Amino acid sequence: MYKSDIKVLDCTVRDGGLMNKWQFTDEFVRSVYESCAEAGIDYMEIGYKSSERAFDRKEVGPWKFCDEKDIRRIIGKGEPKVKLSALCDIGRIDFEDIPKKSDSAISLMRVACYVHQMDKAIELAHHCLDKGYEVSINLMAVSKVNEMELDQALADLSKSRVQMVYVVDSFGSMYCESVEHLVKKYKEALPGKEIGIHAHNNMQLAMSNTITSLMNGATMLDATLLGMGRGAGNCPIEILIAFLKNPKYRLLPLLQSIQEHVLPWNRKIDWGYHVPYLITGAMNEHPRSAMSVMDHPEKKDDFVSFMKSMHDYELLE
Amino acid sequence: MYKSDIKVLDCTVRDGGLMNKWQFTDEFVRSVYESCAEAGIDYMEIGYKSSERAFDRKEVGPWKFCDEKDIRRIIGKGEPKVKLSALCDIGRIDFEDIPKKSDSAISLMRVACYVHQMDKAIELAHHCLDKGYEVSINLMAVSKVNEMELDQALADLSKSRVQMVYVVDSFGSMYCESVEHLVKKYKEALPGKEIGIHAHNNMQLAMSNTITSLMNGATMLDATLLGMGRGAGNCPIEILIAFLKNPKYRLLPLLQSIQEHVLPWNRKIDWGYHVPYLITGAMNEHPRSAMSVMDHPEKKDDFVSFMKSMHDYELLE
Numbered sequence: 001m002y003k004s005d006i007k008v009l010d011c012t013v014r015d016g017g018l019m020n021k022w023q024f025t026d027e028f029v030r031s032v033y034e035s036c037a038e039a040g041i042d043y044m045e046i047g048y049k050s051s052e053r054a055f056d057r058k059e060v061g062p063w064k065f066c067d068e069k070d071i072r073r074i075i076g077k078g079e080p081k082v083k084l085s086a087l088c089d090i091g092r093i094d095f096e097d098i099p100k101k102s103d104s105a106i107s108l109m110r111v112a113c114y115v116h117q118m119d120k121a122i123e124l125a126h127h128c129l130d131k132g133y134e135v136s137i138n139l140m141a142v143s144k145v146n147e148m149e150l151d152q153a154l155a156d157l158s159k160s161r162v163q164m165v166y167v168v169d170s171f172g173s174m175y176c177e178s179v180e181h182l183v184k185k186y187k188e189a190l191p192g193k194e195i196g197i198h199a200h201n202n203m204q205l206a207m208s209n210t211i212t213s214l215m216n217g218a219t220m221l222d223a224t225l226l227g228m229g230r231g232a233g234n235c236p237i238e239i240l241i242a243f244l245k246n247p248k249y250r251l252l253p254l255l256q257s258i259q260e261h262v263l264p265w266n267r268k269i270d271w272g273y274h275v276p277y278l279i280t281g282a283m284n285e286h287p288r289s290a291m292s293v294m295d296h297p298e299k300k301d302d303f304v305s306f307m308k309s310m311h312d313y314e315l316l317e
Numbered sequence: 318m319y320k321s322d323i324k325v326l327d328c329t330v331r332d333g334g335l336m337n338k339w340q341f342t343d344e345f346v347r348s349v350y351e352s353c354a355e356a357g358i359d360y361m362e363i364g365y366k367s368s369e370r371a372f373d374r375k376e377v378g379p380w381k382f383c384d385e386k387d388i389r390r391i392i393g394k395g396e397p398k399v400k401l402s403a404l405c406d407i408g409r410i411d412f413e414d415i416p417k418k419s420d421s422a423i424s425l426m427r428v429a430c431y432v433h434q435m436d437k438a439i440e441l442a443h444h445c446l447d448k449g450y451e452v453s454i455n456l457m458a459v460s461k462v463n464e465m466e467l468d469q470a471l472a473d474l475s476k477s478r479v480q481m482v483y484v485v486d487s488f489g490s491m492y493c494e495s496v497e498h499l500v501k502k503y504k505e506a507l508p509g510k511e512i513g514i515h516a517h518n519n520m521q522l523a524m525s526n527t528i529t530s531l532m533n534g535a536t537m538l539d540a541t542l543l544g545m546g547r548g549a550g551n552c553p554i555e556i557l558i559a560f561l562k563n564p565k566y567r568l569l570p571l572l573q574s575i576q577e578h579v580l581p582w583n584r585k586i587d588w589g590y591h592v593p594y595l596i597t598g599a600m601n602e603h604p605r606s607a608m609s610v611m612d613h614p615e616k617k618d619d620f621v622s623f624m625k626s627m628h629d630y631e632l633l634e
Contacts, residue, residue, distance in 0.1 A: 176525060
């Protein structure tokens with residue numbers, strides 16, 4: 001499917017880091033960076049941009065903060081070979097934590113918010129724009145937002161200077177019909193702005209929802225190496241690139257990084273499709289309860305007990 | 318998505334058996350049977366119907382033959398609690414291997430063929446119809462068939478007495494657009510006949526291709542417990558049932574069987590999404606080369622070498 005305006009964003013380190021508290025070696029992060037560059041990936045999300053007050057460095061690795069000195073240790077001097085992005089969570093970052101673009105290797109600041117935080121998100125987004133960054137707003141958990149709230153949020157966004165807005169299926173609970181509906185709705189409500197998709201794989205639909213979004217006008221596509229990401233993980237970038245057959249991308253550098261660096265993590269931590277994630281996804285719930293049982297070897301394979309422990313599980317029974 | 322005429326067929330034992338030569342314990346097969354019955358699944362495919370001359374019982378388990386005495390050992394006497402089906406491969410079964418329906422617990426004979434075997438498939442299908450069975454024809458590897466050959470095959474099928482025809486994505490190489498195209502084409506060419514879908518998961522699209530087929534008029538949906546099946550496996554029945562939210566189906570009995578019987582196999586054999594299967598799927602090739610490297614622990618994770626070993630890999634590079 002040839003579309004000239006497609007952009008693929010790799011968020012392996014940022015979303016995958018949710019599974020290991022960003023305890024990646026420099027070698028891992030460098031491999032993702034180099035392979036994204038060689039593969040022609042448009043953006044690499046290297047982590048979260050957070051305030052020191054929000055997290056303890058004894059608990060989380062450097063990619064929860066994305067200090068410039070850490071980034072430079074990975075990419076060296078000069079212009080990055082692939083544009084870098086970082087995710088800002090509303091409430092976990094202050095304006096003064098964000099350097100001017102001229103002092104940063106980061107190109108794109110993505111502001112993640114829930115619908116009730118939209119005002120704050122637009123304020124932070126404008127602040128980042130004024131400091132010289134490209135900026136997106138990623139409205140999380142949209143599957144839980146009612147239509148009236150969403151219309152209001154989109155109206156606010158349409159009046160903002162933000163040029164990029166994401167459909168985010170935080171719970172991996174969306175089917176192609178809802179993805180199509182939302183991408184079309186965002187496109188219509190936000191003329192001239194770029195629409196992105198960030199999918200999760202609870203129902204093995206992350207890849208197909210990403211294609212559906214693309215076919216309906218989304219042009220920013222999030223994906224990760226081997227789907228590494230929270231819970232059921234994300235759209236696997238190697239499947240997406242194999243599908244796109246776009247001459248600007250190459251598959252082999254991604255496979256190289258997966259086999260050398262991502263597979264070893266895959267043997268240690270359980271992201272990807274597992275039945276507990278299906279259950280939370282199909283029930284349109286946050287995956288935290290599924291992640292909690294996945295952390296207990298004696299519970300993770302008892303799907304029946306897990307499902308019965310869910311509130312209102314009879315809806316799915 | 319409520320559709321009254323949906324039928325789900327579980328083919329765990331038949332397609333999953335391709336990964337372990339049908340070496341299932343009776344307990345396993347009985348669990349699949351009981352859970353399908355409790356879950357309201359419409360058909361359970363219990364294996365292949367094959368001639369004794371075609372395979373050696375020292376090599377393959379009983380579900381490569383589906384003798385009535387073996388079936389009865391699992392299901393007991395009387396009417397089966399879920400309709401049973403068996404798959405017949407052209408060239409590996411003779412007319413005399415098929416008992417009269419009145420002597421068999423099987424309801425549905427599915428005849429699998431390649432496009433050049435269509436005459437033989439229709440002949441065998443008519444023979445099974447005359448013996449009293451429901452019958453389908455499953456035209457395999459349709460992603461490799463050119464449009465003129467396919468039109469001819471569909472014209473032949475339209476004149477036959479066969480009431481059920483499957484779109485079979487043998488190589489897991491089909492995207493939603495090709496699935497939609499084919500299901501619509503089959504519907505148009507075969508008025509009054511039932512259309513089925515049998516998907517493989519090489520590109521994590523088995524579930525979404527099954528939904529796409531359903532939305533375009535297919536009503537027979539193949540799936541397996543935890544996706545157990547050849548190579549990348551099939552559409553996972555637990556995801557499909559959670560999606561359908563159809564009052565005739567129940568999810569919990571399927572989860573019970575998965576956690577007790579399918580997970581132990583999943584720890585021993587590698588079906589499901591793995592990068593070598595992505596590579597054969599994206600290249601529209603038979604998965605045999607991927608299955609071969611998956612059998613070698615020292616080769617299975619060297620994706621780059623595997624991809625480079627493929628003829629014409631530059632097309633995907």
